[in-house]
Amino acid sequence: LLQIEQRERERSGIRSLKVGYNRVHGYYIEISRAQSNEVPADYIRRQTLKMAERFITSELKEHEDKVLRARERALAREKYLYEQLLEKLIDSLSALKACAATLASIDTLTALASAAEELQLSRPELAEEACIDIKNGRHPVVEQVIDDAFIANSLKLNEETRMLILTGPNMGGKSTIMRQTALIVLLAYSGSFVPADRARIGAIDQIFSRIGASDDLAGGRSTFMVEMEETANILHNASANSLVLMDEVGRGTSTFDGLALAWASARQLATKIRAFTLFATHYFELTSLPQDYPGIANAHLEAAEHGDHIVFLHSLREGPANQSYGLQVAALAGVPKPVVKAARQHLQQLESRQFQQENNGHKPQPQFDLFQSAAPSAVEQKLADIDPDELSPKQALDILYELKSLLD
Numbered sequence: 001l002l003q004i005e006q007r008e009r010e011r012s013g014i015r016s017l018k019v020g021y022n023r024v025h026g027y028y029i030e031i032s033r034a035q036s037n038e039v040p041a042d043y044i045r046r047q048t049l050k051m052a053e054r055f056i057t058s059e060l061k062e063h064e065d066k067v068l069r070a071r072e073r074a075l076a077r078e079k080y081l082y083e084q085l086l087e088k089l090i091d092s093l094s095a096l097k098a099c100a101a102t103l104a105s106i107d108t109l110t111a112l113a114s115a116a117e118e119l120q121l122s123r124p125e126l127a128e129e130a131c132i133d134i135k136n137g138r139h140p141v142v143e144q145v146i147d148d149a150f151i152a153n154s155l156k157l158n159e160e161t162r163m164l165i166l167t168g169p170n171m172g173g174k175s176t177i178m179r180q181t182a183l184i185v186l187l188a189y190s191g192s193f194v195p196a197d198r199a200r201i202g203a204i205d206q207i208f209s210r211i212g213a214s215d216d217l218a219g220g221r222s223t224f225m226v227e228m229e230e231t232a233n234i235l236h237n238a239s240a241n242s243l244v245l246m247d248e249v250g251r252g253t254s255t256f257d258g259l260a261l262a263w264a265s266a267r268q269l270a271t272k273i274r275a276f277t278l279f280a281t282h283y284f285e286l287t288s289l290p291q292d293y294p295g296i297a298n299a300h301l302e303a304a305e306h307g308d309h310i311v312f313l314h315s316l317r318e319g320p321a322n323q324s325y326g327l328q329v330a331a332l333a334g335v336p337k338p339v340v341k342a343a344r345q346h347l348q349q350l351e352s353r354q355f356q357q358e359n360n361g362h363k364p365q366p367q368f369d370l371f372q373s374a375a376p377s378a379v380e381q382k383l384a385d386i387d388p389d390e391l392s393p394k395q396a397l398d399i400l401y402e403l404k405s406l407l408d
Contacts, residue, residue: 168301224252
């Protein structure tokens with residue numbers, strides 16, 4: 001093509017002449033409209049553009065045919081060689097599949113062994129009894145991406161303790177504890193060593209997770225609707241051998257609705273389903289569940305206040321948290337100081353008002369129940385008092401008029 005282009009430039013005397021290609025018209029010689037009258041007589045016009053004319057020659061057409069034939073022959077040859085290769089391999093197919101499967105297993109086990117050595121993982125113990133007993137467990141991803149040393153935590157679930165109610169501040173580490181527990185169980189069942197000093201894992205059939213929230217705008221579902229659908233799936237399908245992670249259930253609706261749903265879900269999981277459950281919440285009312293139902297215990301992530309600031313210790317301890325540190329976390333996130341100050345003042349007013357109501361015996365007004373039955377109307381009450389078998393035709397007519405007047 002370069003040779004053709006150079007030769008045609010010299011033959012025509014048009015220095016801007018160039019050879020091009022597109023899928024529609026194939027190969028062509030392009031010349032500007034201003035010089036189109038200078039083309040040799042053997043040029044055949046192929047396409048007219050706004051600023052240029054495109055031509056072909058018999059030599060260029062012959063070259064195009066050769067190229068197209070070469071492509072077709074190359075594809076035909078490639079297909080033939082591929083089919084010949086398959087025919088040769090078919091006799092050894094079973095051996096090749098066995099070899100590939102073995103190489104895949106070696107690759108997987110080598111990767112697991114390498115990770116176990118590099119990340120200081122330990123061999124888990126798979127137990128017959130129902131339990132999840134982890135000593136100094138770590139999150140295998142988080143500990144690789146943080147600059148500070150990862151704070152390891154121990155956790156134990158067994159027949160006596162089926163559920164842990166996790167409380168503590170946002171960013172305190174509740175979600176990390178839940179995720180690392182699930183990952184340790186999953187790694188143990190996949191045949192891997194686990195990020196813990198010691199792990200004893202019983203029979204686990206499924207892992208259910210209700211962590212995070214998002215709207216499904218395209219499907220017309222709110223964050224709360226998605227949360228409730230996931231919660232419903234867990235309550236319908238979890239078993240006594242399941243690991244369930246529940247994070248902030250009920251936060252997408254009003255306080256009393258959310259608290260009631262979270263309380264009922266936690267009770268169902270702990271007493272009816274009896275699944276191994278980590279239930280993270282900011283509803284401190286749920287920390288009273290261990291007093292009312294067996295198999296539930298409280299745990300919290302430690303945090304300490306330093307002036308107006310908060311220090312996350314990320315250590316899992318027994319018992320409920322004493323406060324949520326919401327305002328401190330807001331300040332840490334960059335919420336303007338006047339807003340945090342106003343929030344603190346309003347919080348004091350709310351707490352003072354609640355204290356007065358509790359001491360005076362006042363209770364907050366109940367919420368309107370969307371599905372509450374309406375009180376019977378006067379017509380309904382009148383109809384309920386009528387015995388049709390005891391009425392004469394005249395009495396029935398009188399009652400009909402009376403009902404009509406009540407309805408009006």
